[in-house]
Amino acid sequence: MTTDVVQTVDVAVPVSTAYNQWTQFESFPQFMEGVERIDQLTPTRTHWVTTIAGVQREFDAEITEQHPDERVAWRTDRGIHQSGVVTFHRIDDRRTRVTLQLEHQPEGVAEKAGDALGLVQRRVKGDLENFKSFIESRGREEGGWRGDVGRSPQRPANGPADQPGTLPG
Template identity: 55%
Template sequence: MSTIEKSITVDIPVTTAYNQWTQFETFPKFMDGVERVEQLDDKHLHWKAKIAGVSREWDAEIVDQTPDERISWRATDGTTNVGTVSFASSDPSTTQVTLRLEVEPEGFVEKVGDALHLIDHEVEKDLANFKEFVEAHGYETGAWRGDINPGDAGTSTTGFTDPLLGGGAGAASTEGGLAPAPTDPLLGGTDLGAGVKREDDDPRI
């Protein structure tokens, strides 16, 4: 298992940085190796990506999520990986984003890539692209403000913020289920009823 940890400072408030990272389906817009991320529900994702040039697919579960602090996940099948992204406010308009990954290279090609630090380079580039993406927008394209605690049995508190309205966290929730996701006509958001606000292709991006 290879461990990679990288940090970057972004010139946006911590809440904006965190909110943008919850929009997993936008990852292909700034992560070069990520081809597709499907949000299955508030805790589960399906990934398709190239790792050191090798195409892989896997399912992942979010195991720990605290707004404005961290998101942790683990692969449940396919490519073995565990990760945490954490957020620390340097000042009201600056955030340090730290991404820590533990990846198990699979096959000769990935082992060579790992030895040459290609995965390490990809992570560093992805963070730089995230910085460019979110700073260019100046606000998040959506948000999920729920909490997921280690050991949760599939129930979480769901809440959304609207960056254009400045709404607070936890604005909507349902007992034992998911709140409907708002749509934003300016961002092309789509209500998919899965507790996640996704955006369609945005011509401004």
């Protein structure tokens, strides 16, 4: 059984600042509870190490769609089952609405019990609030990757992703 989570936060930075910071995956442990480490393997692949409720998990995630200042979508392909999308909506020149949609499949008794109690919803909400504090206190992003990933009219549906020149981070 999968669980869907949707949470939103408004941040007091321009949309490009919020988006650029979100593409710095290796900084996620600074504002995401339970994320120990993220390694950027390729422009579209990351390796995650998390510890939640004393259980350490490692998994890989693939960015399936990414459009600057709009969205980043992903899915796991080894380890846990998870997919999601984060979208960025310009409110005005200095404010952005960040919405995170997550689909995950809890494993084991403890995860299923925590899910039933709404722990994942609260964790995602807390992580978004932490992101808000993180980016607003800095006032600027640490870096950014403006690559575009996803299907384009010139590339077949099963074609390779765009090949950016540098890794985010």
